[in-house]
Amino acid sequence: TEKLHIVGGGMAGSEAAWQAAQMGVDVVIHEMRPKVETFAHRTGSLAEMVCSNSFRSDDDEQNAVGLLHWEMRAANGLIMSSADAHRLPAGGALAVDRDPFAETVTNRLKSHPRVSVTEEEVIDLPEHGHWIFSTGPLTSPALGEAIAKATGADSLAFFDAIAPIAYAESIDMNVAWRQSRYDKGDTEEERTAYINCPMTRAEYEAFIDALLAADKTEFHEGETAGYFDGCLPIEVMAERGRETLRHGPMKPVGLTNPHKPDEKPYAVVQLRRDNALGTLYNIVGFQTKMKYGAQTEVFRMIPGLGEARFARLGGIHRNTFLNSPTLLDEQMRLRSRRHIRFAGQITGVEGYVESAAMGLLAGRLAAAEILERPLPPVPQDSAMGALIHHITGGADAKTFQPMNVNFGLFRPVDGLKGGRRGRKDRYKAYTDRAKQAWAAWLDSCAETGVEPA
Numbered sequence: 246t247e248k249l250h251i252v253g254g255g256m257a258g259s260e261a262a263w264q265a266a267q268m269g270v271d272v273v274i275h276e277m278r279p280k281v282e283t284f285a286h287r288t289g290s291l292a293e294m295v296c297s298n299s300f301r302s303d304d305d306e307q308n309a310v311g312l313l314h315w316e317m318r319a320a321n322g323l324i325m326s327s328a329d330a331h332r333l334p335a336g337g338a339l340a341v342d343r344d345p346f347a348e349t350v351t352n353r354l355k356s357h358p359r360v361s362v363t364e365e366e367v368i369d370l371p372e373h374g375h376w377i378f379s380t381g382p383l384t385s386p387a388l389g390e391a392i393a394k395a396t397g398a399d400s401l402a403f404f405d406a407i408a409p410i411a412y413a414e415s416i417d418m419n420v421a422w423r424q425s426r427y428d429k430g431d432t433e434e435e436r437t438a439y440i441n442c443p444m445t446r447a448e449y450e451a452f453i454d455a456l457l458a459a460d461k462t463e464f465h466e467g468e469t470a471g472y473f474d475g476c477l478p479i480e481v482m483a484e485r486g487r488e489t490l491r492h493g494p495m496k497p498v499g500l501t502n503p504h505k506p507d508e509k510p511y512a513v514v515q516l517r518r519d520n521a522l523g524t525l526y527n528i529v530g531f532q533t534k535m536k537y538g539a540q541t542e543v544f545r546m547i548p549g550l551g552e553a554r555f556a557r558l559g560g561i562h563r564n565t566f567l568n569s570p571t572l573l574d575e576q577m578r579l580r581s582r583r584h585i586r587f588a589g590q591i592t593g594v595e596g597y598v599e600s601a602a603m604g605l606l607a608g609r610l611a612a613a614e615i616l617e618r619p620l621p622p623v624p625q626d627s628a629m630g631a632l633i634h635h636i637t638g639g640a641d642a643k644t645f646q647p648m649n650v651n652f653g654l655f656r657p658v659d660g661l662k663g664g665r666r667g668r669k670d671r672y673k674a675y676t677d678r679a680k681q682a683w684a685a686w687l688d689s690c691a692e693t694g695v696e697p698a
């Protein structure tokens with residue numbers, strides 16, 4: 246059979262290689278480190294954790310990332326078994342002893358009879374063969390250029406500017422209202438795709454003060470701030486003048502508050518629907534370098550968001566990622582060149598765990614294709630399925646930004662109470678349903694006769 250080539254031996258590439266090799270496919274990993282370095286990696290090991298040493302919550306009943314751990318363990322994932330082997334005490338989180346973890350991943354792959362590793366930077370998209378590109382947020386510039394050329398310049402971003410995303414159900418609609426600016430849009434759906442939060446002058450002034458005072462993070466050395474001219478952090482806009490935001494993303498024009506029709510708001514914060522399910526809304530224009538704790542505090546000052554919960558907070562980082570909803574098919578193949586798959590953070594997921602998860606799927610899907618034993622579609626009710634569905638179709642392509650796994654990506658479970666009191670039951674229902682769906686999918690993989698050993 247043909248070989249599978251994997252470019253980039255990070256979280257995603259390592260897991261993809263393991264899955265494919267265990268299914269009986271020969272794999273070549275092309276990894277540029279240590280020959281070519283990035284500003285964040287320190288070693289030549291595969292699966293190096295570049296920043297925090299946490300895989301986040303390990304709670305597989307109440308937390309979406311914990312559920313992803315569960316699903317990867319059930320699929321005999323290399324990243325999870327290596328993390329478990331080097332687990333550090335950290336309460337409910339899965340903290341990892343990073344160097345022995347990376348060494349374990351490296352050794353298990355290098356000693357696998359079906360895996361070989363070559364140290365080289367790949368700088369082109371090849372014309373033939375079976376390929377997975379999992380070169381991550383710090384994809385080398387030469388390859389980044391080649392990908393941009395092949396996919397169209399607008400389809401590859403080199404920076405993310407993430408506005409915070411709130412769960413729709415946590416927004417107080419007795420204060421906020423749905424309306425697009427100047428009622429623009431041909432359909433009712435478009436005219437109600439925005440949620441508006443009104444501010445009085447006093448609320449606006451207090452908000453600006455809080456923005457200016459909030460703790461912020463600095464850019465990493467080498468990350469260069471020059472990239473984000475078109476998407477300044479809101480706190481930088483506030484520094485440029487107290488009125489800047491009111492004339493920018495918070496302008497109060499073209500909107501009428503039905504709760505107080507006679508009162509003109511001094512400023513308005515808009516949230517835009519972020520996924521097809523309508524469970525997630527991003528705060529328009531609110532990319533920020535504020536620290537996470539500060540963000541929650543400051544954003545809850547916005548009327549209507551007093552009890553908001555966030556599926557993800559804002560950020561601005563060096564990050565190479567594709568506009569996956571337009572470029573990738575449901576199997577993570579480049580629509581224009583189906584012999585090439587993408588996996589990991591470059592597909593627009595965010596985080597070690599999510600990246601490894603997308604590697605797991607890409608490795609299995611690619612190996613199944615080489616072995617000519619197609620797998621059934623990944624179930625949307627699993628955490629894996631919710632993520633892959635989001636990046637390859639569920640997300641809005643126009644505003645696509647990298648996403649963490651979260652329950653807002655899951656189809657609602659019918660017949661459960663909403664609100665805070667129902668949440669625990671609801672999350673349990675999501676995770677129960679997901680585990681069942683994932684286990685059934687793994688069983689049907691096994692029936693194709695190519696279940697990883």
Ligand code: FAD
Binds near residue numbers: 299384
């Ligand atoms: P990586 O793990 O980055 O793997 C990509 C691999 O491809 C690398 O080994 C790289 O050397 C190689 N490569 C790149 N270009 C080429 C090429 N042309 N040819 C051959 N090889 C190539 N996530 C978290 O969960 N927690 C955090 O605290 C966190 N902090 C982060 C801090 C920084 C500065 C950055 C940049 C990212 C951070 N992330 C964090 C995100 C994290 O990097 C990713 O989620 C995860 O490592 C991505 O996995 P990946 O496999 O997609 O990419």
